[in-house]
Amino acid sequence: MRAMRIVGLALAAIMLGGLALVASGQAEQSRIAGLPQDVLSQPMQGVHSAILAKFNYGLGLFRHVREPSRRADGSVEGLGPLHNAQSCFACHIRDGRGAMPDDGAETVGLVFNLVGPDGPDPVYGNQLQDRAVDGLLPEGRPVVDWHETEIHFADGAPIALRAPRFSIADLAYGPLDPATRIEARLAPQLVGLGLLEAVDEHALAALADPDDADGDGISGRLNLVEAEEGLVAGRFGWSATAPSLEAQSAKAAHLDMGLTAPGFEAPGGDCQPAQAACRALAHSDRLDLSANDIFLMAFYVAHLGLPDRPREQDGEVAAGEAVFGTLGCGACHRPVLTTSLDAPPEFADRTIAPFTDLLLHDMGPDLAGPRGSEWRTPPLWGIGLTEQVSGVTRYLHDGRARNFAEAIAWHGGEAEAARNRFLALDARERAALYAFLGAL
Template structure:
């Protein structure tokens, strides 16, 4: 448990404690002291910044595709396959040696872990409590997860986060100013594991019930939404804390993560407007988290509430929390078991002396991280289709782009880094936004309130059904179509959502067609 006493400074002051800059900074934006993970950034010249501003400027002409728009991931873009492997291709610009690392990382991503002791040391260490036996089991084909369908369907690609309000500063997990004071449930930790090894009870079973209601749309059309209610039932280790807050999460898609990691932090922070000073109703805020690797505050980018700053830390957290695998960042052999779960903490684990007593060592963790970092982004489809072009215009005019920022240019990085200096089109600002009471999980995480979520990237969203075999969206998969996902938007997105409800049906159809082309 981290001590609250290390930083009690205001946010801006805390961020000033980070490493000296290696690149020219624009100190005109808030949080200018916040640094990226990339230490070998080549500074942008004034002429280069002008070029970038020009190429990423909002469009004025919607009559034809924009230059390079079809290459969503820049040079990492891959051909859009119409198969379930569309999200599983290596980035197009990997070297031969990098592609070999990608394939080894892919093998480890798919590896089925087994319970200790096992003769297969490389796969030894599952559990004792877990949500899945491999990364691939949650991120099937590197796509998004889904809620269980019917009593026989497993919730393997979905789980419940849990935390409690922290009443004592010593309980607070992080010390970044502005962080909501929360702590793990004393018995169940930070997430509910619904599988276990023999001899151990699963922590709980996730139960979902839905209430459906209709939403009238213009032109006499209507849509049906389903409001979920979540419960943790069949609790294996006693009651939850009376103040326990549960939040459902489906596994997100994996593509383009290395590119998102390579967007300059200040390009993201430049869009932050927590006080809505421009009066447009959009007040995106950055998630700031303590990096376990760099031991300093960093911009959160990954996870539904941007709770992790780097892919490495996101990967290490998933190994420990989802599979129960100890690693160089989370070293406990029992994974996420708590002190209250004595049989779990005392169980035999698969730590190998040749791997520093861990179940996956730094080399293995780095390979899975590299794989996650270098999955290619499928190319856009039908970019010159008249209906798609019209839908793009509707997307911009409706205000969707206020949060789903269209494009960026990544850092110019060291030679050989495949994410270096790419014009990309992820359609996200990576900031936190109040999405209203309908989508609220009422569970704060870091600096995100119980109503705030990170803007989800939209690239590849039109291939969801091709890859994952379903069309479920949002953090908990409640939306069964892109239209339903839009209709759940509230809070800062309420005006845009209402515009979609009231626009001519042809415009609404074109908007969905555009999203399907991403």
């Protein structure tokens, strides 16, 4: 590992206090030194005991390692016959991002969505499940191969970009439909989501400019999704498909662990009619997760406390923030949002710095998947803690970017102008930008 240097930033505002930011001088990364790995798993500060009690109940459900058990009729309960993980925590490493190690070790928190022309794959469903209970074969084994190219900054410094190629080995139930395409998704970090849920939908709509009426090249739009109350703004997931943390929690439990929950009641999770063996093992007489279970899991995620940004920035971090603004990154990664007056008291009427607008933006052909090239702007708060928490840095929806430089360089579409300005930066400006991102 490259030698690290102290940049002298006091982090008294961070939850544990008295720490220091460590950044690599000309490298792409910064990280926090001295913080425990579970720094993103702490509850919000200052909440009362009743909230902490619910938080702890939800924590238990979120981290519970589920084991399948056989019922008298031969069906399986406690875990889907087909699944990707046995707990939520298994993919969201210490409530942070998933990991894609370079050394050939098992990828954690990466799932393969299966996208057909008319919906899910007719045999394998919406998502590849690479694990199964005893007596049943997993659907297959996800494979990621990399094709590396090199681009350069204006001063000649190189950036190595890895384009992933996704495939599935050992398909157990026959071939995929010829029209099915793979779209990989890496588990995102979870902190700050309760505050994002508390931002008023009208405030998000005011940021949208789907027809680029102001001519600035940025045309973000709300993703409106069906909910009980009608069409509402989707704000969670890489494509903003979930309108609430409860909806996202229930969907993830269903697809990733094969659990039934309100709104996701199909027995056996994602196993399809063509998968007779999976269907035979699935029970159907009661839900695996109750509405209260889903509420408590979402409550836990909503109340995860995000370490504050430093109150006093050193010169390099402040210079990096100025570079961030000059590049135009804040047009999508909005530095400031305000939560609604009508939100729960612990979230209401707060000015927050998530660095997102929660809108869908066209990111260009290089990041396009089978569903298109639009992606929700991911929040940047907490991004500097990625290596500390997850053990490795992987960014973008499929984990292809290993550092800040690669992540920015992959930006296209609406972000192409900002990306080109980034490639024109000199080494000093780049180092400042990385230090700023590392301090978020």
